[in-house]
Amino acid sequence: xxxxxxxxxxxxxxxxxxxxxxxxMMLGVAAGVGVLSAAIVISQGAEERIMGxxxxxxxxxxxxxxxxEVQVFAxxxxxxxxxxxxxxxxxxxxxIPGTELVSVVQNxxxxxxxxxxxxxxxxxxxxxxxxxxxRRWGTAEGEFISETxxxxxARVVMLGAKVAGALFPEGGAVGRTVRxxxxxxxxxxxxxxxxxxxxxxxxxxxxxVVPFTTSSRRLLNRPYLEQIVIRVxxxxxxxxTAERVRNLLRVRHGVAPGExxxxxxxxxxxIENAALETASTLSALSMAVAITALxxxxxxxxxxxxxxxxxxxxxxxxxxxxxxxxxxxxxxxLLESLFVALGGGLLGVxxxxxxxxxxxxxxxxxxxxxxxxxxIALVSCxxxxxxxxxxxxxxxxxxxxxxxxxxxxx
Amino acid sequence: MIEMDALTKxxxxxxxxxxxxxxxTLRIRQGEFVAVMGRSGxxxxxxxxxxxxxxxxxxxxxxxxxxxxxxxxxxxxxxxRNRKIGFVFQQFHLLERASALRNVTLPxxxxxxxxxxxxxxxxQALAAxxxxxxxxxLPNELSGGEQQRVAIARALINRPSLILADEPTGNLDERAxxxxxxxxxxLAGEGRTIVLVTHDASIASRxxxxxxxxxxxxxxxxxxARAAGLLGxxxxxx
Numbered sequence: 001x002x003x004x005x006x007x008x009x010x011x012x013x014x015x016x017x018x019x020x021x022x023x024x025m026m027l028g029v030a031a032g033v034g035v036l037s038a039a040i041v042i043s044q045g046a047e048e049r050i051m052g053x054x055x056x057x058x059x060x061x062x063x064x065x066x067x068x069e070v071q072v073f074a075x076x077x078x079x080x081x082x083x084x085x086x087x088x089x090x091x092x093x094x095x096i097p098g099t100e101l102v103s104v105v106q107n108x109x110x111x112x113x114x115x116x117x118x119x120x121x122x123x124x125x126x127x128x129x130x131x132x133x134x135r136r137w138g139t140a141e142g143e144f145i146s147e148t149x150x151x152x153x154a155r156v157v158m159l160g161a162k163v164a165g166a167l168f169p170e171g172g173a174v175g176r177t178v179r180x181x182x183x184x185x186x187x188x189x190x191x192x193x194x195x196x197x198x199x200x201x202x203x204x205x206x207x208x209v210v211p212f213t214t215s216s217r218r219l220l221n222r223p224y225l226e227q228i229v230i231r232v233x234x235x236x237x238x239x240x241t242a243e244r245v246r247n248l249l250r251v252r253h254g255v256a257p258g259e260x261x262x263x264x265x266x267x268x269x270x271i272e273n274a275a276l277e278t279a280s281t282l283s284a285l286s287m288a289v290a291i292t293a294l295x296x297x298x299x300x301x302x303x304x305x306x307x308x309x310x311x312x313x314x315x316x317x318x319x320x321x322x323x324x325x326x327x328x329x330x331x332x333x334l335l336e337s338l339f340v341a342l343g344g345g346l347l348g349v350x351x352x353x354x355x356x357x358x359x360x361x362x363x364x365x366x367x368x369x370x371x372x373x374x375x376i377a378l379v380s381c382x383x384x385x386x387x388x389x390x391x392x393x394x395x396x397x398x399x400x401x402x403x404x405x406x407x408x409x410x
Numbered sequence: 411m412i413e414m415d416a417l418t419k420x421x422x423x424x425x426x427x428x429x430x431x432x433x434x435t436l437r438i439r440q441g442e443f444v445a446v447m448g449r450s451g452x453x454x455x456x457x458x459x460x461x462x463x464x465x466x467x468x469x470x471x472x473x474x475x476x477x478x479x480x481x482x483x484x485x486x487x488x489x490x491r492n493r494k495i496g497f498v499f500q501q502f503h504l505l506e507r508a509s510a511l512r513n514v515t516l517p518x519x520x521x522x523x524x525x526x527x528x529x530x531x532x533x534q535a536l537a538a539x540x541x542x543x544x545x546x547x548l549p550n551e552l553s554g555g556e557q558q559r560v561a562i563a564r565a566l567i568n569r570p571s572l573i574l575a576d577e578p579t580g581n582l583d584e585r586a587x588x589x590x591x592x593x594x595x596x597l598a599g600e601g602r603t604i605v606l607v608t609h610d611a612s613i614a615s616r617x618x619x620x621x622x623x624x625x626x627x628x629x630x631x632x633x634x635a636r637a638a639g640l641l642g643x644x645x646x647x648x
Contacts, residue, residue, distance in 0.1 A: 006518075007519065013508070017505075315503075317503075319516070320491075321464060321491060321497045321503075322517040322520065323488050323492020323517055324520050325488040328520060405455075405499065405576075
């Protein structure tokens, strides 16, 4: 065994021999780490809840609609409907930070889709390849349109569940040919059933989707958009991102201050945002409390170790007398701090996780137990043990053995 | 083995400076059993600490086994203490929650040439002081005399050439004290150099010779000692 190993073994034996003293010191760190672990578990649960809300309610999506406050149903001649273009979408993607995905959207009603002797009139959408991801919708059969389809202005079409059901009652739509406004298109996929929107107005299953390049050049033959949809990287940043988008578009469209915008940026509903805020605040608050508790635990260790150095001055003097170097003594006390911190950490993590699980069971907070709290707790209590043990260890090493041994103890 | 020439040592406490050793000159040969006598406050412990390389003199020369340690590093001093010197203290200074065996093996912790037979050596050392049947006892399960014997065994484990004892019987009753001194006599007989510090003449008389520390200096002869009120009877030994 090396010198360090021998010292470490001796420290371990001493800590075991002085169980009460050791446990007392461990409690300080245990409390701090316990709070930290509980906070992490709660925090992770809160993060999960946030993600769930975001996904469920589309809280990370911004929708830019052409035409100001004017409804999309209004007549074509209304001012502003023809001003939203593809370069706006690219500008948003490039110039505004936090915009993860952006897709253009064209849509138009009254498009006929024919298969053999069946025909429907439905609404057609022309979109980018990212659109499906942004809307978090899915395909029941086949695949969504790809970048290659976009590049090739391919005549491929996605069918909504109702359209597919009407044209292909026996199923098997994928790969077949349909005529869209008299042009032959290949069915690339069928959407899952999605029902209607919250207001009950839009029937999401009654639609077809083609690549934007196809819709703008072939099907609808016009460049301007009805919408731009945007996925924002952090749902909590939606309001500021929305404002940035508005400012960018005002500049691009030459909207003067005081003039009405020729577009409308719709943000997700406020109620869900409030829930996001709460979860977020809970997360941040619990971490702040935890770090404070951990620092407090470290202070406890430091003070107890300082007291120990004073109390054990004779032991220190003796060890020096029998051949310990100053560095050996320093190492001994630093290792004591470290071992105590690690032991306390282990205790604290266990307690913290139990508390968090209890809170979850009581419905007070959601929680998810992973290896993350263990890892963070281990690292933090090692740091605490080292940092707060350093000062007492140095004090011990600097103790003058002659002075301590000269004292006549009781 | 021990050469001291005009050794001085002072302590500073705030603005006050106390001269404790004012020029100690001393020679001790290998294998001698020497008692250093003096009243409390005469600097005996300071002298012992310097002898034991726990403290450095302010002035003068100290050579142990021919080596001058005045410019040695802390690491070198520690190594020398570990190998060459064994301490026995008045208060024993045993680790409270460690067995006799663990206490005796403590110096091995700091010995870089780690012997394989550490535990064996410890058992032998305990046997040498008559404690073979107490190896696993804790200090609070041992009498004062037994505790001091553990301390002596500890001092012996690295086979040092010099043993320094500071009032080793000070915390013991008379009978235990006699037993301890018997052990020292026996160790002296085996050829070890022993320096024992005491204020008690009857204890000093068990050594080969006595050296008197009066007012920070080594005094000559029993006459001076009596004059200083240290001795009731003449120092009679040999």
